[in-house]
Amino acid sequence: MAIQRRRFLAVAGSGVAAGFAGCAAVSDGNGDEGDGGPAISGESITLTTTTSTYDTGLLDEVNLSFEERYGVGVETVSEGTGAALEHARNGDSDVVMVHARSLEDEFIEDGYGVNRRDLMFNDFVVVGESDDPAGISGAEEITEAFEEIAATESTFLSRGDESGTHTKELEIWDAAGVDEFGEWYQERGQGMGEVLSQTNQGGGYTLADRGTYLSMQSDIDLEILVEGPIEGGPELLANPYGIVAVNPAVHENVEYDLAMAYIGYLTSVEGQKIIAEYAVDGEQLFFPEALAEEPNFQQYVPEDWERTTDD
Known part of the structure; x- marks a missing residue:
């Protein structure tokens, strides 16, 4: 989908001002605040997100509900997480939904994102043909x-596209101490659905998010x-998704x-229920994470930020 580049403010230096928090009150369509009927009409937002949320069909479900209500x-x-965040850095989107916390933290630390929320999670899995030449089936x-x-x-097919899945894959290779790759390692520069299809056609292994795999399971033999x-x-294969607003102080x-x-709706009781x-075929693809009896306040700021107090 083509994106029209929007006008944006030039930012001097590496630090930029933090944006204001909060959300404007919604009206009932008659100029009064309330909860009767659509709140806003004739407007739109641009969401940049990962191929996994799009390919699974989840966004069709949640976006339709949001559009009908408001x-x-x-x-x-x-696109991949890296590309989605880059478009947001350029002022080409209003909100970002991605799944690579390290890249999200960098986006926030650089001042481009505000009001991050945990949204949902699933996990990553390694898929391949049943003959399993490397003998990895059931590895703990x-x-x-x-x-x-x-x-x-x-043969291992890599997304190779700076996506959240690719970021996780590189993290695993590093943890495994593997730093030399031959012809067996194939970078495709494609989305998750396409790489799964290519793995199905040509054989080998790939790392996939469970949601996209399940949504395609009936069409592939992996x-x-x-x-x-x-x-x-293993917990190393956890796959949390976050949602972040683009900072209006920058753009x-x-x-x-x-x-x-939009963030408020997706993290509300109604949005989390959707x-x-x-x-797909009776399989739950994503698990809501925004609502909890004991909220995780670390979700709002980069994971390496620590509170400091004066003695």
Whole structure:
């Protein structure tokens, strides 16, 4: 989907001002605040997000519900996490939904994102053909599985697109101590759905998010060989998603109030219920994470930020 570049403010230096928090009150369509009918009409926001949220069909479900309630259109651009955040840095989107916390933290630390919220999670899995030439099926540690793939020089298809999945894959190779790659390692520069299709056609292994795999399971002959934490696998394969508003102090053109309305809706009881109930062939693809009896306040700021106090 083509994106029209928007006008934005030039930012001097590496630090930029933090944006204001909050969301404008919504009206009932008659100029009064209330909860009767659509709050805003004739407006739209641009969401940049990962291919996994788009390919699974989840966004069709949640965006339609948001649009029907508030009369606000959602223009969705699906790419890898890196590209989605880059468009937001350039002022080409109003809100970002991605799944690479290290890249989200950098986005916030650089001043481009505000009001981050935990949204949902699933996990990553290693999939491949049933013959499993590297013998990784049922491996308890993902690092051991990656070591065996490298040692046997079994074909591995990488997203290679700076997406959240690619970022996680590189993290695993690093943890496994694998730093030399031969012809067996193939970077495709494609989205998750396309890489799964290519793995199905040509053989080999790939790292996939569970949601996209399940949404395509009936059309491919790949099996889950290494499970993630949802099915008792290693925590290193956890796959949390966050949602972040683009900072209006950096890009004055962004639809900040509408972005916050969208974030508020997806993290509300209603939005989280839609996420929890979304399934393909009876399989739940994502698990809501915004609502908790004991909120995780660390979600709002980069993970390495610490509170300091004066003695």
